[in-house]
Amino acid sequence: MSVHKLVNRLRAFLPVEAVLYEPEDLRPYECDGLSAYRQMPLVVALPRTEEQIVSILKLCYETQTPVVARGAGTGLSGGALPHAQGVLLSLGKMKQIIAIDPLARTARVQPGVRNLAISEAAKPYGLYYAPDPSSQIACSIGGNVAENSGGVHCLKYGLTVHNIMKLRVLTIAGALLEIGGESLDSAGFDLLALMTGSEGMLGIVTEVTVKLIPIPEKAQLVMAAFDDVQKAGNAVANVIGAGIIPAGMEMMDKITIHAVEEFLHAGYDLNAEAILLCESDGAAEEVADEIARIHAIMQQSGAINISTSQTEAERLSFWAGRKAAFPAAGRVSPDYYCMDGTIPRKHLADVLQGIEHLSRQYGLRCMNVFHAGDGNLHPLILYDANQPGELEKTEEFGGKILEMCIRAGGTITGEHGVGMEKINQMCTQFGTGELEMFHAVKAAFDPQGLLNPGKAVPTLHRCAELGAMHVHRGEEKFADLPRF
Amino acid sequence: MQIILDQFKATVAKAYAQKTPLRIGGGGTKHFYGNAVPQTHVLLDTRPYHGIVAYEPTELVITARAGTQLADVQALLDRHGQMLAFEPPFFGESATLGGCIAAGLSGPRRAAAGAVRDFVLGVRLLSGKAEDLSFGGQVMKNVAGYDVSRLMAGAMGTLGLLLEISLKVLPKPPVELTLRMAMDQASAIEAMNRWAGRPLPISATCFTDGMLTIRLSGAESAVEAAHAKLGGEELDDGAAFWQSIREQTHDFFQSPQPLWRLAVKSVYAPMSLPGNALIEWQGGLRWLSCDDPEAVERIRKSAKEAGGHATLFRRNGLAAAAFHPLDDGMMRIHRALKEKFDPAGILNPGRLYPEF
Ligand SMILES: Cc1cc2nc3c(=O)[nH]c(=O)nc-3n(C[C@H](O)[C@H](O)[C@H](O)COP(=O)(O)OP(=O)(O)OC[C@H]3O[C@@H](n4cnc5c(N)ncnc54)[C@H](O)[C@@H]3O)c2cc1C
Ligand SMILES: Cc1cc2nc3c(=O)[nH]c(=O)nc-3n(C[C@H](O)[C@H](O)[C@H](O)COP(=O)(O)OP(=O)(O)OC[C@H]3O[C@@H](n4cnc5c(N)ncnc54)[C@H](O)[C@@H]3O)c2cc1C
Numbered sequence: 001m002s003v004h005k006l007v008n009r010l011r012a013f014l015p016v017e018a019v020l021y022e023p024e025d026l027r028p029y030e031c032d033g034l035s036a037y038r039q040m041p042l043v044v045a046l047p048r049t050e051e052q053i054v055s056i057l058k059l060c061y062e063t064q065t066p067v068v069a070r071g072a073g074t075g076l077s078g079g080a081l082p083h084a085q086g087v088l089l090s091l092g093k094m095k096q097i098i099a100i101d102p103l104a105r106t107a108r109v110q111p112g113v114r115n116l117a118i119s120e121a122a123k124p125y126g127l128y129y130a131p132d133p134s135s136q137i138a139c140s141i142g143g144n145v146a147e148n149s150g151g152v153h154c155l156k157y158g159l160t161v162h163n164i165m166k167l168r169v170l171t172i173a174g175a176l177l178e179i180g181g182e183s184l185d186s187a188g189f190d191l192l193a194l195m196t197g198s199e200g201m202l203g204i205v206t207e208v209t210v211k212l213i214p215i216p217e218k219a220q221l222v223m224a225a226f227d228d229v230q231k232a233g234n235a236v237a238n239v240i241g242a243g244i245i246p247a248g249m250e251m252m253d254k255i256t257i258h259a260v261e262e263f264l265h266a267g268y269d270l271n272a273e274a275i276l277l278c279e280s281d282g283a284a285e286e287v288a289d290e291i292a293r294i295h296a297i298m299q300q301s302g303a304i305n306i307s308t309s310q311t312e313a314e315r316l317s318f319w320a321g322r323k324a325a326f327p328a329a330g331r332v333s334p335d336y337y338c339m340d341g342t343i344p345r346k347h348l349a350d351v352l353q354g355i356e357h358l359s360r361q362y363g364l365r366c367m368n369v370f371h372a373g374d375g376n377l378h379p380l381i382l383y384d385a386n387q388p389g390e391l392e393k394t395e396e397f398g399g400k401i402l403e404m405c406i407r408a409g410g411t412i413t414g415e416h417g418v419g420m421e422k423i424n425q426m427c428t429q430f431g432t433g434e435l436e437m438f439h440a441v442k443a444a445f446d447p448q449g450l451l452n453p454g455k456a457v458p459t460l461h462r463c464a465e466l467g468a469m470h471v472h473r474g475e476e477k478f479a480d481l482p483r484f
Numbered sequence: 485m486q487i488i489l490d491q492f493k494a495t496v497a498k499a500y501a502q503k504t505p506l507r508i509g510g511g512g513t514k515h516f517y518g519n520a521v522p523q524t525h526v527l528l529d530t531r532p533y534h535g536i537v538a539y540e541p542t543e544l545v546i547t548a549r550a551g552t553q554l555a556d557v558q559a560l561l562d563r564h565g566q567m568l569a570f571e572p573p574f575f576g577e578s579a580t581l582g583g584c585i586a587a588g589l590s591g592p593r594r595a596a597a598g599a600v601r602d603f604v605l606g607v608r609l610l611s612g613k614a615e616d617l618s619f620g621g622q623v624m625k626n627v628a629g630y631d632v633s634r635l636m637a638g639a640m641g642t643l644g645l646l647l648e649i650s651l652k653v654l655p656k657p658p659v660e661l662t663l664r665m666a667m668d669q670a671s672a673i674e675a676m677n678r679w680a681g682r683p684l685p686i687s688a689t690c691f692t693d694g695m696l697t698i699r700l701s702g703a704e705s706a707v708e709a710a711h712a713k714l715g716g717e718e719l720d721d722g723a724a725f726w727q728s729i730r731e732q733t734h735d736f737f738q739s740p741q742p743l744w745r746l747a748v749k750s751v752y753a754p755m756s757l758p759g760n761a762l763i764e765w766q767g768g769l770r771w772l773s774c775d776d777p778e779a780v781e782r783i784r785k786s787a788k789e790a791g792g793h794a795t796l797f798r799r800n801g802l803a804a805a806a807f808h809p810l811d812d813g814m815m816r817i818h819r820a821l822k823e824k825f826d827p828a829g830i831l832n833p834g835r836l837y838p839e840f
Contacts, residue, residue: 103677104751127681148627154769159625161634162602175813182791183747184640184768186816187808190601193634197627214683237542243565243655283683284707333815342623344543374624375543414625422628429628435585437824441630444491444820 111142550582588638612826663723
């Protein structure tokens, strides 16, 4: 459909300012947090109500126009990358917290509400929304649902899928599905789980009911430095082996420690090969016990330096370094590329060694931050987009890291999603049968493939052309041969 | 095990080719639950495909074949101080892991720790076309592809024959303490919800017969501090009480009347329905023992008004559908999914809904 016609038809039910089509107005929407991928949409629509979304979807369905949903655009896999012939559906104007029920401990919110805004609104009741992606000041709850986002506290408190109760979802045909409920389960298949992490491929989320949980009485942090990555990895296993589920368990490697220390002066040990941050929260008595045990385990695991936060300010300053890892990468390098693989923790040292090897091979530096508790690795590859060929080299390096994660029995994405970025690695992670089933699931919701076309699941044709080798359940021919 | 797997594939492939339905059976412990399937359907017994595939306590993950006895899984975890945190009901010694996941039932710890589906990390299954497929994995965080694994929890075997399941496990709490206090139903519902909003280590709640029972779980110091805050009388054999609730051996469940399971908004006021009630999950789960055959519609309607749904859990002679009816839009999606996973409609047809 021509831009002109589409704009006119959208304006029949949307105010003038809610339909953008001039290049300078479209520009801010041409990419998400993965700025290496850019594409201008035909039109941007900015609805304010569910009713308006229904009208937009019905129009797009009728005219076979692709639709790409966008929350805050902080996604790191190109999931919200526009379609050249499509409508970019921005949920950014739907920012209302509809209701908070403190006794039932739920909040009902529109999809464009920022993650942190929910916790801020719940705070007066002593409650908060647990999943806390580092992007929480900016990212939207709709985007969180679409990516099944996690945060540093998700080993103990779960991912988005564990913390939502109900969704209102519109299919591409504009039909409303009420998925989940105000109760702890609902009749039929668990479509709430299926929708979570579906990357805007199955439906448009127009309302989310989230669970709120009590703010812990106290939180305290142990920071332990190690002269060897393997020892730090063992320390994580030892904490968990002792029956402790820490509220947060983060690791940074040497190059990250140096980059953030230079920038923030958080007091990190510059002699360390790895630093672990291990948080305990709960009732004051419980935290005191747990912190003492964690301290002892760090010592037994060979930490060279251990500090325990004594005040809330100190706890936050220990965290500040970890939270500043991305900006620090941005300071030490013109560009950085954030990867997101998950591995069984026991393979940490091997995988880090493999990354170091690749880093030398490609001549690109790589910082590693790691949600150590749940094995989610974020290698940040440092590069310069202005150097010809460097982005391509970076992407190849990144792809190799993800393939290494699969070989270690892990996955190509822990929380950032497949989007546009990891579509090729899907061919390595899954076989034809699984990929066909994913396409079938998509077709059950969106038979014409109008929602976010080309993302998340590769066509079989693409995989065949790539000649990617599917690694079956972590097994592979000649698995003993070194591949780093 | 490969031979058994090949047999399963052959059985499913044949059923697919001939369009003859199968009924998937594990230990036979939950056949009272859900809609009955005709005995004439060929039984596919999952139990020969059993055994633990992998378990590493420090990774917090266990992978086992679907025919593994749930009791074996639990005993192994227990030896390492770990547990299935959703506290699944067995309903008989022969319960299998596959049946536990397929039925999707969680026990007393559900409101505090999460449901079966919350702990499913990955599955390997045979589709209705006998394709051997793996989804999810053995790691805590994984968003590659749609979350087909969790979709299997509670699907009653209608979407695939589960072969292997990977679950997240958690350490057992060092200390548990059960408290009891007299209260009326409305106050108990209010109290359960109010306490759930405070940082207290409450891991289970149960109200029946004017008595609220609470379980505290965690570090000794935390449990003691919470006991001091909440008061109440300590129950000597708390573990036995919670087991009787989980396994439905408690007196309340001995009634010969049909047993309804209403999952509702936790704060919803006491429901004005005929029959006797037992409440769990901070008010979110209400068992109703009611023999009025005229009440079926009323029970469904009330559950819906209360933000949830009603399941006829134990029929005890009442002829009605087991699960809450779906609206048209949801039924369309369910049928479309069923069509994709099981195009010939051979896997437990009718077990979840008569429509598929
Ligand atoms: C500095 C930084 C730190 C980050 N840290 C984390 C982290 O710790 N943990 C983590 O998990 N992620 C992290 N992310 C990634 C990102 O913030 C999350 O993926 C987030 O959930 C995306 O939300 P968004 O609103 O920005 O979504 P967008 O980027 O706008 O969209 C993401 C996807 O969701 C779809 N979508 C958005 N809204 C809807 C809707 N209403 N209905 C249907 N589909 C929709 C889009 O189509 C797209 O596929 C980080 C990103 C940055 C830039
Ligand atoms: C001894 C026996 C007696 C029976 N009597 C009757 C009867 O009187 N009336 C009747 O209608 N049916 C009867 N059945 C069949 C019964 O309905 C189902 O076969 C039974 O529910 C199977 O589950 P279970 O309780 O054996 O296993 P459970 O292990 O308790 O399974 C519960 C649910 O999970 C499903 N399931 C189990 N394992 C898997 C798996 N690996 N993959 C996918 N789904 C799985 C089952 O089909 C069932 O829906 C009987 C079965 C047996 C073995």
